[in-house]
Amino acid sequence: MHAIRQYELGGPEVLRYEEVKDLEPGEGQVLIAVLACGVHFIDTSLRAGFTSALHKPLELPMTPGREVAGVIEAVGKGVDESWLGERVVAHLGMASGGYAEQAIAEVNSLHEIPSGLSYAIAVAAIGTGRTAAGILDQAPIHADDIVLITSAAGGLGVLLIQAVNEAGATSIALAGNADKVSIARGQGAAMAVDYRIDGWDEIVRRKLGGDLVTLVFDGVGGRAADEAFGLLAPGGRMMQYGWHSDEPTTYDDPRRTVSMMLGPQLMARPGGLRSLEEEALGKAADGSRVPLVGSQYALSDAAAAHLDLVERRTHGKVVLVPDARL
Structure with missing residues (x-):
């Protein structure tokens, strides 16, 4: 499979599109064939070396990205095989691994994508939509x-x-x-x-x-x-x-x-963040709060996506799509 790999801190040029070994799910995990992955402004800061109480220094080499949408290709030990072939979206937490054609996710992090919702909209909802729901919960x-x-x-x-x-x-x-x-x-x-x-x-x-x-x-x-x-x-x-x-x-x-609104205030929310993810997906599905996927790039163009985001040439949610899917 192909993935974006980062070996050093720096500008967008440090993001490399490479062929890497296929992934295998472990116990309690699934393997997702990624059809859309989300890009955040914080991704650009982490790439360059930003750290905070929530954002630890990157462990290099690594693959950026924290949310993916796609189809489950394989399940690990202890995971019901009925998940195979399901359309799902997942937030990978503070872990990396989203900018790739495959991703590993914990089964308890999965959400089935509502009928009629595209992979790009779903991945925008699980990330940016979740954040919006958290902001509105506080304000x-x-x-x-x-x-x-x-x-x-x-x-x-x-x-x-x-x-x-x-x-x-x-x-x-x-x-x-x-x-x-x-x-x-x-x-x-x-x-x-x-x-x-x-x-x-x-x-x-x-x-x-x-x-x-x-x-x-x-x-x-x-x-x-x-x-x-x-x-x-x-x-x-x-x-x-x-x-x-x-x-x-x-x-x-x-x-x-x-x-x-963000950082520790959001992470310390009673009940965790999953209810915000459910709210965001529900709002996207019923049409009341639908993410605008205004800037879509091929996975191989992740560096360009980062540059355009920093230079404010994007609008709406920025999403990467595996090259073979374009």
């Missing part, structure tokens, strides 16, 4: 909220727009260029603005006509987050889930709550 949206979403054309941003609409609230989408503004608007945003335009916050302020934002979902940080915070009403909520800008924020006002 429920009310019908009278005015919600501002940064990076609104990204995988998480699209799902948050849909969640705002589902709640009957008002969504304000910030995106990084005209095409992405159009994507956010197409997802149902009541207002969509290019945050790279000087004075975008004044444009929003005028359009709101005296109203103030009550909830901000921010995955960008830096200047855009500071300006978004300036639109937030006293008593409003600022919910952070990333710093894609790599710029610091300067806001500080005790009248407005600032919370970090």
